[in-house]
Amino acid sequence: MSETFTLVITGAPYSSQAPQTALGFAKAAVDAGHQIDRVFLYGDGVHLASALCAPPSDETHWPDEWSRFLTQHKIPGVACIASALRRGLVNETEQKRYELPSANLRAPFEIAGLGEWVEGRIKSTRTLYFHAGD
Amino acid sequence: MSETFTLVITGAPYSSQAPQTALGFAKAAVDAGHQIDRVFLYGDGVHLASALCAPPSDETHWPDEWSRFLTQHKIPGVACIASALRRGLVNETEQKRYELPSANLRAPFEIAGLGEWVEGRIKSTRTLYFHAGD
Amino acid sequence: MTDIQTLHILNKSPDHPRAARCVEMMSAEDGLLLTGNGVLLLARGNLLPGASKVFALIPDVEARGLGDLSGNVSSVDFAEMVTLSLQAQRVISW
Amino acid sequence: MTDIQTLHILNKSPDHPRAARCVEMMSAEDGLLLTGNGVLLLARGNLLPGASKVFALIPDVEARGLGDLSGNVSSVDFAEMVTLSLQAQRVISW
Amino acid sequence: MTTLIMIDQPPYGAWTGREALDMAFSLAAFDQSASLLFTGPGVNWLRQTQHAGGIEQKSVEKNLTAAPIFGMDAILADRAACIAYGLDEHSLIEGVTLVDADADLLTDYDHTAFAG
């Protein structure tokens, strides 16, 4: 039976293992025929949507891996607007609104409010969280 | 007697209190006639050098406060290059080298290696660390 | 796999206060899935919850050199993690 | 202020494992300066190191509503924190 | 559908507690049932007379006492954690219900989440 998931990532790449564990879970869910309703980035998790990460070439590029996965499966990736603005993650709309020197949001991620999380929480069979460890 | 300090900030603004406590310490040190040799951002602390933070207008803008303090007192602010590249903080040089869509490093912060920390550690009377709490 | 009331997913080491709270708040009908640094609980066998089913995510176990699992612990891959999360009545990510 | 061998600066709550380790690794000649969430140690008086001098950063104490300090604890401002960090032979930020 | 948001980190040192509050208020704003549970050092969010101006942050006392108005079901605090941190009816803000944070409590909610 096909089920739906909302995944919430609150840990940043290159600081926590959260984006990595979440991607392993997401791929397995899709492989099993389930649907990822949306991926919601909250707190420090918004850094996963950065277009400016340049990890060493022998390390996995997690923002890149996530972007490709979301695009391939047409899954919405949403960064919480309050978390993103505080932490310096902006698209061109927010760049203009706050008169910032540049934008750094990576496609296909979008910026939206916590309502996206509430909606996912209501609609999906399961909402799972991927937090930073220790 | 005038002494010198190297301050190392490893906690990010809007995630930890580290940049805030460090600024309180730095201002008190300068007021007491001491010198801040340099401020070194390491790990998640590099996010303090972001030019794109837009916190709510009723919250303190920590990157802005730190920039003004460093400029006013001509104190070098250095973000560790390895930490910065992994976490999506780049100046125009790194933007070009890694073919990234934009740059987001805030003046007067610069990007350099851990050697800056070692040098500060050797030269300064005291090297203090401001980590994330819990 | 049998029924699980609540699946507790723990990704913190046994020294993290949330690990102790997670184990405290489990009932005998619950399952515990160790991921990330949570798998280090396997090296502290006396802290494992006695009454509940315990699972550990294979890549995290192998990364930390804990291949020899105790007899009461089942290793799972991501596909089994997905199945477990749907079988349980609810999931809590600690 | 008298001599301090090592000044330990603690900004974690008493529940954080680093708080316990910090107190364990202190000697009677050391000083403890509580900042950030470290000031919550004042609400857990029995965990305070008995033998050592204890200081707490005023703005952090006030933010957490812990104005009534125990008798053995000195409140300090940032200027005094700077002085303490220079008086001690070494400083460790936990 | 009922949600329990757990806060186990102390106030002001990190942003997760504040972001957990935002989650609970957001659920309430969408007419979803939501409660808050404070455990461990997280109970220190509930202490009276926090003066956070000196660290340039905002106290959340007002937000929490207004929680019922915004449709929040309950503000719960773990009894043992309150005792450990010297919090009683005289030092806790109003509107807090003391509970034992155990397995039984969790079964009262469809969903339990942390902000980070």
Add this chain to the structure above:
Amino acid sequence: MTTLIMIDQPPYGAWTGREALDMAFSLAAFDQSASLLFTGPGVNWLRQTQHAGGIEQKSVEKNLTAAPIFGMDAILADRAACIAYGLDEHSLIEGVTLVDADADLLTDYDHTAFAG
């Protein structure tokens, strides 16, 4: 001038341990005396046969065993933490010295630091 870099966080879950190693190697590269002390769950960095390929990270076993070549003074591990995590001479990587992490140890170094 001697520096002790302390690592009290377990491997792979966070980047601070790795960044602490970078600090120690950097000191050694500038001919500064540096030692590493693993405490608490941090001692798990020192377990033999870590296979981190499955989580797309690199094991640090090779880096650590090469530490003396790069000029590192010593790799120390807290005895009590090793016992707690079931680590003994058979399961620890080579070149580790067991110590009691106490006040006396700290006075042997001019400077002690964490990476985060």
